[in-house]
Amino acid sequence: MLIATPIKDLKMRKLAPLLTILILFVAVTPAFATIYEFTPSQPDLFDLDHSKYYLWGINWTPVAGEEIVSINLAIDDINNWDDYNNILYIHLLERMRTGLAVRTDYQGGGDSIASWASNNHISDLLLDTYTDSDGGVGGDVIDYLYSFSASDIAYFNLFAADGNFGLGFDPDCHYWNSGVRFTIETRAIPEPASMVLFGTGLLGFFFRRRFA
Numbered sequence: 647m648l649i650a651t652p653i654k655d656l657k658m659r660k661l662a663p664l665l666t667i668l669i670l671f672v673a674v675t676p677a678f679a680t681i682y683e684f685t686p687s688q689p690d691l692f693d694l695d696h697s698k699y700y701l702w703g704i705n706w707t708p709v710a711g712e713e714i715v716s717i718n719l720a721i722d723d724i725n726n727w728d729d730y731n732n733i734l735y736i737h738l739l740e741r742m743r744t745g746l747a748v749r750t751d752y753q754g755g756g757d758s759i760a761s762w763a764s765n766n767h768i769s770d771l772l773l774d775t776y777t778d779s780d781g782g783v784g785g786d787v788i789d790y791l792y793s794f795s796a797s798d799i800a801y802f803n804l805f806a807a808d809g810n811f812g813l814g815f816d817p818d819c820h821y822w823n824s825g826v827r828f829t830i831e832t833r834a835i836p837e838p839a840s841m842v843l844f845g846t847g848l849l850g851f852f853f854r855r856r857f858a
């Protein structure tokens with residue numbers, strides 16, 4: 647069992663106000679989180695038709711003074727048409743003309759985004775593949791969510807540095823869904839100057855208490 651111990655030690659008594667201020671500071675500092683959300687012009691990407699692949703170009707420039715905390719790709723209510731083929735390839739692209747482009751692969755050719763990127767000399771990263779666990783229309787209809795790893799975010803920062811990047815989807819077979827969303831969450835990078843000021847203030851407070 648945990649029992650709260652009173653602060654008996656003299657040193658700790660002196661440090662207590664300092665700790666209180668630190669805790670207050672953490673508690674009152676707003677997170678400054680900003681969410682940037684993107685949806686393709688056709689929100690469900692035409693239900694990810696098996697005979698196509700989709701290239702979605704997005705213009706977004708990393709904001710000075712902000713760092714990326716998380717990036718998520720969501721596809722709501724995804725469900726495969728049948729299990730003749732059952733794989734959806736999802737790529738991050740270094741660049742892509744803004745908006746949505748639909749190309750044809752007749753459901754074949756494996757990962758058509760990888761081939762397209764290679765043929766067009768565009769750097770790309772295979773983010774994920776999705777397979778419907780029950781194969782077909784029955785059973786599971788799930789909300790797919792892919793959260794970028796730290797390494798994915800590093801690639802994203804590289805790809806988006808010039809203000810443009812893309813996402814590529816190759817469904818082989820058909821994936822019904824009710825919408826695709828791409829979300830970037832950032833937070834303000836603490837400014838070194840204000841941290842120094844804050845530190846100086848704390849020190850001042852501590853010494854005033856100590857030598858008063």
Ligand SMILES: [Ca+2]
Nearest residue numbers: 696698753817
């Ligand atoms: Ca396809």
Ligand SMILES: [Ca+2]
Nearest residue numbers: 751754756758
């Ligand atoms: Ca394909």
Ligand SMILES: [Ca+2]
Nearest residue numbers: 726782784786
């Ligand atoms: Ca299913």
Ligand SMILES: [Ca+2]
Nearest residue numbers: 740741805810
């Ligand atoms: Ca780029």
